[in-house]
Amino acid sequence: MLPGMLFNIPRIFDWLSEVHEANDMTFAFKGPWFSGTDMLFTVDPRNINHMLNSNFAKSKGPEFKKIFDILGDGIVTADMELWEDLRKSGHALFHHQNFLKLSVSSTTSKLKDDLVPFLDKAAEENIVIDLQDVFKRFMFDTASILMTGYDQMSLSYEIPGYEFGEAADFSEEAIFYRHLKPVILWRLQNLIGVGIERKIRSASEIFNILFGKIISSRRKEEISRVKKEPGIDAVTYYMNVDTTKYKLLKPGNDTFIRDVVLSLLLAGRDTTSSALTWFFWLLSKHPHVMTKIRQEIHTNFDPTDLEKLVYLHAALLESMRLYPPVPFNHKSPSKSDVLPSGHRVEAESKIVICIYALSRMRSVWGEDASEFKPERWISENGGLKREPSSKYLVFNAGPRTCLGKHLALLQMKMVAMEIIQKYDFKVVEGQKIEPVPSIILRMKHGLKVTVTKNI
DSSP: HHHHHTTTGGGHHHHHHHHHHHHTTTEEEEESTTTSEEEEEEEHHHHHHHIIIIOOOOOHHHHHHHHHHHGSSSTTTHHHHHHHHHHHHHHHHHOOOOHHHHHHHHHHIIIIIIIIIHHHHHHHHTOEHHHHHHHHOOOOOOOHHHHHHSOOOSSSSOOOOOHHHHHHHHHHHHHHHTTSSSSSHHHHHHHTOHHHHHHHHHHHHHHHHHHHHHHHHHHHHHOOOOOOOOOOOOHHHHOOOOOOSSSSOOOOHHHHHHHHHHHHHHHHHHHHHHHHHHHHHHHOOOHHHHHHHHHHHHHHHHHOOOOOGHHHHHHHHHHHSSSSSOOOEEEOOOOOOEEEOOOOTTTOEEEEEEEHOOOOOOHHOOOOTSSGGGGGBTTTTTOOOOOOTOOOTTTGGGGGGTTTTHHHHHHHHHHHHHHHHHHHEEOOTOOOOOSSSSSSSBBBBEEEEEEEHHH
């Protein structure tokens, strides 16, 4: 099994889909002796529901925290009572009216002041742009406003270099490969600074420098704030968080603030930019879907109620079904268990749910599982269909369901609607579209397009 996986790394997600299909959706992967790389792969919805809902464990296991160590004590890696405090405090932040208003206003202003002028100039000068890079920069800027209170201004026509983006991409690829390497090997590589582990060390330094400046500046502002209401960005929120309510949070600890906000910033930048990139690529392959979305916007557009855009919402859900921004989920049981499929798992063993493969299982989604069909999300009465999270795992499931789900969908609708109304894209012929092996489903070579105004 190991040689087959290593040989298929360039197309790892499609290979995993094929292996799951051939093995009744669950199979055991055996790595070399004593390497710690044995894993159980499953996309069986019964097993997923068992692990993430009915038999939910607060702990992800010690192995998970080692692999994702660059995120420190953020919500992605946190366990037990710390995770509960982060989850509850995060829920309060993401549902705060001022935070929601900031999200809408920052997305609106970045569209008007940066993305639209950028695309206008690209259309006027008839140049090729990398749409994936554009979306990553746009989402980094908007997520940065929400999480730190500062606009990093990485999206401009000059396309300035920005260290954070490269650091994030490198670290996400390194984390992917850590799942396949013996722990002792990647830790040794990290210690001496070789291979891709050298890049993750550099990424950590870049994150630390960026957040060191931001947190220091924010603390100075807090000292001079006196009795004014504190800001609602995530950094300021966690500096002022109520420790009588959330006892394990550390508002005075800069490293803790860095860990918490870094996880949120990466999620805001990477998942939404990935979703938008694959969405527009799929629209280029299915122009009839683009036509239907335009017709819906022309008929039902109401800037105060984007919920009326049912077909747009369905197309986004369908795009993320086929190309989930986070292509796999890593779990570790706290005690021995038997899954509904009959497979026995030992305590602290590795279980991997390949969300990319799940969407391609014909036994789950039907014979047309691999087809892009937004209509599968629309009910007979014209409303949106709901699917169980054990079948549609894009936003995780159970108590760990994504806190920013509704916010992300709102941002995607705002961006998609603005672009679809004003522009047409033509994907440059001859480029190879394939995902990079990473914990985020990015296009390996970007998405090169030309832009024209839709008059």
